[in-house]
Amino acid sequence: MRFDDNMDRDQAVGGGAGANSSSDFVSPSSPDARPNGDWLTILKVRKLYKMLEDPSYSQVVRWGDDGRSFVVLENERFTKSILPKHFKHSNFASFVRQLNKYDFHKVRHNNEESGHSPYGSGAWEFKHPEFKANNKDSLDNIRRKAPAPRKPPQVIDEAVPTQQMDLVNTQLVATQQQLQQLQQRYEELNIHNSILTQELIGVQKTVVNHEHVMQNVMSFLHSVDARQRRDSKVGGPFANTEENTAPSANADPAQQQISPLEDEPASPLQNASKLLHEMNADVQLNYKNLEQMSEVHSRNGAISTPPPDGRHPRAPTPAGSSSLMGYAKLHGEQDAVVYPVGQTNGIDPMYSEHIHNIPYPMPSKDEIVDPRVSAPTGRKKSTQVDPGWVRPPQILLVEDDQTCRRIGSKFLYSFRCAIDSAFDGLEAVNKMNAGSKYDLVLMDIIMPNLDGVSACHLIRQFDHTPIVAMTSNIRSDDISMYFQHGMNDVLPKPFTRDGLLNMLEKHLGHLKQIPDGMEPMVQHPGTSIPQSSAGHSLKDESSPTESPSTISNWQSPGQFSGISPTQAAPHQYMHPMHSGFGQEQSPVQYQVPHTDMSAPRQMQHRRQISEIGSDYISNDPKRQRIYDQTNPMGMQPMARPR
Amino acid sequence: MAESENGSTGLPDLGDSIDALTFEQILEMDDDEEEREFSKSIVYGFFEQADKTFKEMDSALENNDLVTLSSRGHFLKGSSATLGLTKVKDSCEKIQHFGARKDENGNPTHYDDRKFLSLIRDTVKVVKADYKEVERVLKQFYRDPDAH
Numbered sequence: 001m002r003f004d005d006n007m008d009r010d011q012a013v014g015g016g017a018g019a020n021s022s023s024d025f026v027s028p029s030s031p032d033a034r035p036n037g038d039w040l041t042i043l044k045v046r047k048l049y050k051m052l053e054d055p056s057y058s059q060v061v062r063w064g065d066d067g068r069s070f071v072v073l074e075n076e077r078f079t080k081s082i083l084p085k086h087f088k089h090s091n092f093a094s095f096v097r098q099l100n101k102y103d104f105h106k107v108r109h110n111n112e113e114s115g116h117s118p119y120g121s122g123a124w125e126f127k128h129p130e131f132k133a134n135n136k137d138s139l140d141n142i143r144r145k146a147p148a149p150r151k152p153p154q155v156i157d158e159a160v161p162t163q164q165m166d167l168v169n170t171q172l173v174a175t176q177q178q179l180q181q182l183q184q185r186y187e188e189l190n191i192h193n194s195i196l197t198q199e200l201i202g203v204q205k206t207v208v209n210h211e212h213v214m215q216n217v218m219s220f221l222h223s224v225d226a227r228q229r230r231d232s233k234v235g236g237p238f239a240n241t242e243e244n245t246a247p248s249a250n251a252d253p254a255q256q257q258i259s260p261l262e263d264e265p266a267s268p269l270q271n272a273s274k275l276l277h278e279m280n281a282d283v284q285l286n287y288k289n290l291e292q293m294s295e296v297h298s299r300n301g302a303i304s305t306p307p308p309d310g311r312h313p314r315a316p317t318p319a320g321s322s323s324l325m326g327y328a329k330l331h332g333e334q335d336a337v338v339y340p341v342g343q344t345n346g347i348d349p350m351y352s353e354h355i356h357n358i359p360y361p362m363p364s365k366d367e368i369v370d371p372r373v374s375a376p377t378g379r380k381k382s383t384q385v386d387p388g389w390v391r392p393p394q395i396l397l398v399e400d401d402q403t404c405r406r407i408g409s410k411f412l413y414s415f416r417c418a419i420d421s422a423f424d425g426l427e428a429v430n431k432m433n434a435g436s437k438y439d440l441v442l443m444d445i446i447m448p449n450l451d452g453v454s455a456c457h458l459i460r461q462f463d464h465t466p467i468v469a470m471t472s473n474i475r476s477d478d479i480s481m482y483f484q485h486g487m488n489d490v491l492p493k494p495f496t497r498d499g500l501l502n503m504l505e506k507h508l509g510h511l512k513q514i515p516d517g518m519e520p521m522v523q524h525p526g527t528s529i530p531q532s533s534a535g536h537s538l539k540d541e542s543s544p545t546e547s548p549s550t551i552s553n554w555q556s557p558g559q560f561s562g563i564s565p566t567q568a569a570p571h572q573y574m575h576p577m578h579s580g581f582g583q584e585q586s587p588v589q590y591q592v593p594h595t596d597m598s599a600p601r602q603m604q605h606r607r608q609i610s611e612i613g614s615d616y617i618s619n620d621p622k623r624q625r626i627y628d629q630t631n632p633m634g635m636q637p638m639a640r641p642r
Numbered sequence: 643m644a645e646s647e648n649g650s651t652g653l654p655d656l657g658d659s660i661d662a663l664t665f666e667q668i669l670e671m672d673d674d675e676e677e678r679e680f681s682k683s684i685v686y687g688f689f690e691q692a693d694k695t696f697k698e699m700d701s702a703l704e705n706n707d708l709v710t711l712s713s714r715g716h717f718l719k720g721s722s723a724t725l726g727l728t729k730v731k732d733s734c735e736k737i738q739h740f741g742a743r744k745d746e747n748g749n750p751t752h753y754d755d756r757k758f759l760s761l762i763r764d765t766v767k768v769v770k771a772d773y774k775e776v777e778r779v780l781k782q783f784y785r786d787p788d789a790h
Contacts, residue, residue: 403688403721410671410680446716472723494723497667 045102045131045139051086052133064125065118067133069107072124091173096124102142104128202461209433209462216435218273225269387505388513392418393439395504398428398455399470400447404493408442408470411497415504424448425455438465440507442491445471445482453485460486466507470495659776664726682784688721692730692773699737699766708755711762712741718769727776733769737762 052063052070060074060082072078079092087095096106107125119125130141395417399405405421412419420436422428424447432438441459445452456467469482472493479490491503505512672678695718702710715737722730736746740762745751753761781788 401691401717401720401724403684403691404724406684406687407668407671407724410668414671444720446713472720493720494664494726496664497670 044098045142046136047086049131049136049139051082057082063133064107064127069125069127070131071119072126073119073122075122075124094169094173097169099126101144102128103144104131206461212433213435213462218269222269386416387501389416389508389511390513391511392416393504393508393511394418394420394437396428396431396436396438396441397421398423398425398441398447398452399444400424401444404444404470408495408500411500412504414497415501417504425450425452425458429455429458432459432463432465439511440504441465441467442470442503443467443487445469445473445478453482453487456482456487457485468503468507657775657779659727659729659772660779661726661728664724668725678784685725685780685784688725689777691721692718692777696766696770696773699762703759703763703766706755706759708741708743708758708762710741712738715739715741727773729772730769730776733765733772736765737769740765 048070051057052061060077061070061072063069064071075092079090079095083092083095084090089095104126105128107127128142130138132138395412397405397408397412397419399408399421400423409419409421420431420438422431425443426449428441428443429450432441443452443456450458452469452471456469459465459467466488467486468489468491469479469487470491470493471478471482474490474492482490489503489507491499668681668684669675669678672680695714699711699714702714715734719731719734719738722734739746739748740758742748743751743753743755743758746761746765
């Protein structure tokens with residue numbers, strides 16, 4: 001049987017409309033059509049009958065046990081899945097209303113012994129004397145209760161109210177649906193808004209941090225500028241080069257643009273200072289507004305991140321670093337403390353879908369044991385291993401346990417590293433925020449005040465120094481979380497001396513002296529491949545301990561001094577099309593795809609520029625590796641001597 | 643010392659509650675193998691840490707404070723592991739798990755808090771005994787007059 005589905009909508013609106021268009025329903029597919037029949041009734045009732053014949057619905061709607069009634073067993077499923085299929089709407093009340101119109105009656109069981117329907121308490125049973133299972137013919141005897149209203153002339157007074165009621169009902173349903181949609185939309189927007197707000201706060205914080213960095217750089221540049229002019233009177237360009245490398249440590253591209261050219265040093269600096277000053281105030285202002293907004297959100301529960309229990313990172317924040325405090329406060333209430341103290345293993349495996357993407361292999365027994373087993377012969381010779389740094393790497397050890405901290409420091413010291421330590425994440429963030437520069441951060445995870453993952457998250461807002469998690473929590477979901485929040489590697493606890501050394505060599509390869517006869521690809525990693533940590537790589541360029549092999553790879557002294565890094569680089573960034581230098585094109589090409597990186601990249605460019613000369617091509621593969629290395633996920637550093 | 647001949651058997655008197663390899667790499671940091679100034683200060687620093695932590699655990703037990711117990715367990719786990727005090731470390735790890743309402747292997751379980759507290763109470767007894775043992779061994783090793 002085939003029915004025109006439109007009929008039901010017409011019926012729902014009211015009998016009048018259906019009557020007017022009843023000729024539409026005279027179709028060959030209705031063999032029982034009677035000239036004076038009620039088409040709507042016939043079709044509707046047949047449809048109902050057909051629906052009951054479908055065995056796949058028997059759990060939801062079926063004939064009653066005696067075949068004289070039919071039962072809707074599961075109201076909700078019936079409304080949601082069956083009604084729309086057969087009657088083009090999903091409104092149970094409307095369905096019941098129509099049934100009533102055709103003189104179906106709900107069977108009530110309240111007065112029987114049990115007081116419950118035999119089909120379950122939620123079941124609706126309907127009955128019509130002519131509506132029986134296995135008796136299709138009697139269906140035709142079913143009529144609308146009040147056929148009269150559809151004879152317009154006589155009973156128009158009665159018909160109109162019914163029509164209007166139906167109309168109003170339909171409109172009500174439609175309105176309710178609209179309202180529901182609006183509500184959903186509102187909730188979505190609310191969530192989006194809070195996400196955006198948080199993102200924006202993050203971005204603003206980054207900007208503020210950049211401001212700070214730039215201000216530091218500015219003041220430093222001022223001093224360098226003064227010194228430079230003084231020196232240039234005394235010693236000429238070659239004497240300057242060592243110091244000139246230093247200021248660019250933290251330099252952003254913008255900073256470099258305004259850094260002094262040799263001949264007119266002072267006024268750009270002053271302009272830049274003025275600009276910085278103006279910009280900074282604005283940013284701070286907006287930041288506060290957003291902060292309030294975000295707090296309102298978190299109060300309203302729009303943000304679902306659970307607050308950290310107990311130890312709030314806000315409390316111990318020293319008053320000195322106000323910007324950090326604001327940040328910790330915001331995120332303390334929302335998402336920064338991803339690893340609350342004391343709930344060590346209660347962490348939800350957030351981002352668990354990334355587990356398979358971790359480039360870090362789970363530490364196997366072999367990895368840990370192997371170096372120790374092989375060690376004794378070599379190790380006993382000297383406890384003071386010298387990995388051959390071109391200068392002592394600056395390591396920040398963040399660890400609340402003094403035993404671990406002391407042993408770790410001792411090991412690091414034996415590897416000829418310069419060590420700074422922090423008691424907890426907060427101290428670490430403060431140190432780095434205050435401008436301390438390190439080559440590597442070794443970070444415990446569970447610490448008081450601010451855990452390592454949160455600290456890393458904060459540090460990543462303004463710094464890209466490699467951060468290695470030092471932890472005994474090395475389940476895969478833990479590890480994926482570490483990486484997710486910007487950590488570069490994991491050193492399982494208890495760490496071994498060799499494990500620590502491996503980690504140093506892995507992440508500080510750029511600080512190692514290269515023995516003669518290294519593969520030509522890596523010509524002078526010690527100097528030309530500063531890693532993601534800003535600043536310190538400078539020192540090795542000017543370091544007196546520089547190995548002869550690296551020096552020999554440089555250009556002639558004359559050329560080197562002629563293109564002194566600080567002056568060459570800013571000049572080029574400022575006027576990329578300027579044709580003052582032969583290698584002009586290189587910084588532009590490097591620069592474009594990597595604008596997200598700040599200081600360290602600039603460093604590389606500058607080094608490239610000053611030494612690049614003709615072998616731009618041969619440097620290319622090496623650059624590739626550099627990016628891999630600075631990428632938090634790219635774990636394999638370049639080739640390194642062992 | 644004997645360890646220079648064979649890296650792993652140099653300190654037989656440390657017993658099986660101490661992981662020789664881990665402890666040796668700390669001993670190697672000593673500049674003077676007679677004085678052993680560095681490792682001794684680390685070990686005695688650990689003694690103080692452990693005493694303090696046990697007191698904190700005791701009072702947390704009185705206050706039924708699972709969170710603190712877990713955090714203290716974790717704390718002592720880290721330092722004992724770094725020194726290679728395997729048994730102490732294992733017990734501390736259990737305390738950390740129980741305090742976080744998990745079983746001794748770190749899997750979530752559904753005991754009530756009294757059960758966790760009683761598990762911790764038992765484990766604290768064990769860890770204290772284990773600790774006494776390594777303390778004795780280590781004090782002997784450092785020729786501490788207190789050792790017996």
